[in-house]
Amino acid sequence: MSDISLISGANHGKASARGVRIWDLPVRLFHWGLVAGVSTALVTGFLAEEWYLYIHNWAGYTIAFLISFRLIWGFFGSKYARFASFIFTPKETIGHIKEFARGNSAHYSGHNPAGALMVFALLAVLLLLTVSGVIILGGQENLGALAGFVSFEIGAFLVEIHELLAWSLMLLIIAHVAGMIIESRISGENLARAMVTGNKKDASNQPITMPVSTIVLRAVVIAAIVGGAGFALYQKYSAVPASGLVKLVPNETYNSECGDCHYAYHPSLLPRSSWQGIMANLENHFGEDASLDAETVKSLSAWLNENSSEIWDTEAANNLRKVSPKAPLSISETPYWQSRHSEINKNVFKQTNIGTKGNCIACHSDAKTGRFDDAAISIPPPKPNT
Amino acid sequence: MKKTLLVISTAVMVALAAPAFAGAKQDAVMDHYKKLAKGSFSAERGKAFYSAVHTGGKPATPSCTSCHTKSPTGTGQTRANKPIAPMALSKSPDRFGDLKKVEKWFGRNCRSVLGRECTVQEKGDFLAFMYSQ
Numbered sequence: 001m002s003d004i005s006l007i008s009g010a011n012h013g014k015a016s017a018r019g020v021r022i023w024d025l026p027v028r029l030f031h032w033g034l035v036a037g038v039s040t041a042l043v044t045g046f047l048a049e050e051w052y053l054y055i056h057n058w059a060g061y062t063i064a065f066l067i068s069f070r071l072i073w074g075f076f077g078s079k080y081a082r083f084a085s086f087i088f089t090p091k092e093t094i095g096h097i098k099e100f101a102r103g104n105s106a107h108y109s110g111h112n113p114a115g116a117l118m119v120f121a122l123l124a125v126l127l128l129l130t131v132s133g134v135i136i137l138g139g140q141e142n143l144g145a146l147a148g149f150v151s152f153e154i155g156a157f158l159v160e161i162h163e164l165l166a167w168s169l170m171l172l173i174i175a176h177v178a179g180m181i182i183e184s185r186i187s188g189e190n191l192a193r194a195m196v197t198g199n200k201k202d203a204s205n206q207p208i209t210m211p212v213s214t215i216v217l218r219a220v221v222i223a224a225i226v227g228g229a230g231f232a233l234y235q236k237y238s239a240v241p242a243s244g245l246v247k248l249v250p251n252e253t254y255n256s257e258c259g260d261c262h263y264a265y266h267p268s269l270l271p272r273s274s275w276q277g278i279m280a281n282l283e284n285h286f287g288e289d290a291s292l293d294a295e296t297v298k299s300l301s302a303w304l305n306e307n308s309s310e311i312w313d314t315e316a317a318n319n320l321r322k323v324s325p326k327a328p329l330s331i332s333e334t335p336y337w338q339s340r341h342s343e344i345n346k347n348v349f350k351q352t353n354i355g356t357k358g359n360c361i362a363c364h365s366d367a368k369t370g371r372f373d374d375a376a377i378s379i380p381p382p383k384p385n386t
Numbered sequence: 387m388k389k390t391l392l393v394i395s396t397a398v399m400v401a402l403a404a405p406a407f408a409g410a411k412q413d414a415v416m417d418h419y420k421k422l423a424k425g426s427f428s429a430e431r432g433k434a435f436y437s438a439v440h441t442g443g444k445p446a447t448p449s450c451t452s453c454h455t456k457s458p459t460g461t462g463q464t465r466a467n468k469p470i471a472p473m474a475l476s477k478s479p480d481r482f483g484d485l486k487k488v489e490k491w492f493g494r495n496c497r498s499v500l501g502r503e504c505t506v507q508e509k510g511d512f513l514a515f516m517y518s519q
Contacts, residue, residue: 262466287444288465289494293486355467362467 019199020207022109024078026219030070031195037062038126038169045166053374057137057144061230064130067123068226076218078208080110088113100179105186109205112183118176125169132162139244140315141373145233148240152318244313245371251303257292258300263361266370267307268317269331275304277329286330316372332357344379351382407475408517411483416517418485419510427507432515435508442501450499458519474519482513 023031041059044052074083088096096113099105105112111119138146139155184191187202194200248267258264267275279301282290292300309317319336327333332341341357348354354362361367366376408416420427436450436458446465447453454462454470459477462470471478482488496504504512 259468261464261468263468287446289497291494292490355463356465359467 019194019197019201020203020205021198022080022200022205022208023195023198024081024208024210024215025198026069026073026077026215027081028195028198030066030073034063034066034126037066038173041129042166042170049377050374051377053141057133060130060133063126064134065226065230067126067130068230069223070123072222072226073219076222078210078215079206080208086111086113086116086119088116093117100182100186103186105183107187107202107204109200114179115183118172118179122169122172122176125165125172129162129165129169132158132165136162138242142242142244142314142371143373145237147238147242147244149237149243152244152313152315156318244317245369246307246311248307248370251300253296254300254303257296261288261290263359263367265331265358265360266316266367267304268309268312268314268370269320270309270329271321271323272305272308272310274323274329275308276301279304312370314370314372316370331360348379348382351380353380353383407479407519409479409483412475412481412517415482415485415488416510416513419506419513422506423510425507427510427514429511429514429518432511432513435512436515440500443497443499444501447498450495452499458516473516475517476519482516488513 037059041056041063044056044059048056073081079085093113093116096106100114108115134144134146135150136155136158137144138148139150139152140159141147141155180191189200189202246268255264270278278285279297282292282297309321312318320331320334322335324330324333324335331337349357360372363377363379364372365378366373416427436454437456439448441448453464454460454473458474459472461472464470471481473481475481492504492509496502496508
């Protein structure tokens, strides 16, 4: 019986110990799913290492799915889930907030005006966060549905806005929880519990009347449409080749002549001037004699010239174009490289399975492609000396 | 009859066994140096050259063993942490088959270790040693 009450759409106004049904199951699942998705996104966005980006992305996709569902459910859901039930005039809203500040609160079965304002604010901020997130992912990382359409510059610009929105979201969440606690005190109704059980104890509340079967059927259909459309759009647009990547013709000479001694640096990692500087002084190549015959030098120089960072629109190419004036030929001396690796202990680079800062591929498994995805980073654990 | 053939062929192989692991390409590279050399090559001298600590080159690399390990059958390592396949032909049968590549590495490494170009004699002795290993 108690199991049924959880998913029961209506209990026809009978005041009982269980209270009256206010929030339908889809609203509750949406709410707590959103709590999980947003928590994950905030933790991975603000605190976690770069390589948790893919979890952040999945949290974002989950949030996008949930809010898309909720926007539709706001028209087809049960009574208190509908936007129409919690659209108030500005006057009503201001009046309610003023009363609320004095410690009074008029009774509303569903969302009160302040709560309604919070719902719309949260939906708007989350919508902007997910949209900006997908644009950043496409522009900066050349990943996701917009990889083929967004430049690095736009992605980099939106990072600031995405972060600002995330801070706003945290403020809203604090206000939302505080408002919920205060309102619970004033009304004597545990609102957090009500969002779990779906029921409010106060028998004066008007219960929802939509039958459970209707709620479930509608929710399943809407979820399938939203999920299916989202998946189809993702599939369609993520198949477009990333706009920042150039189709690189493999150069066997480069791979063997340079790759015999070190990871064959992707040509997008240095500008033309640096590559030409390197090729002009192979006799003293970072302290090594790496001299080559003139013919090989000429062909490799031409290939590097054609494929240098100038023609790539990846995160690595864009950032590594600014070389160090003191050591313009060194990737690991660029300001960007230094700042991105500043938190890594120096001894990590000396590990036998890494050895040197120049061994990009030891930690960046996709170094050969020039992508340097956050998700492709994995610092190998030190090998015990044998 | 079969046994006789086996004995004869073994005897022939032993007789020709100077560079035991060398294929046709390696023989051609060796022939190139033999034509330039005045005398013959000695694996023993090559071994001493390989293990010797030289002066005149870069302080970090005074010997072949600095990067290639003490034994030519060992896997070495570049400064940039790439493994270097063993020098010994028994371990790396494709080595020393391309004269251009052999000359490239003699050029770089002799300058780094000895601070000068290697002589034909040194190169030949070195190859004789590697072919025998």
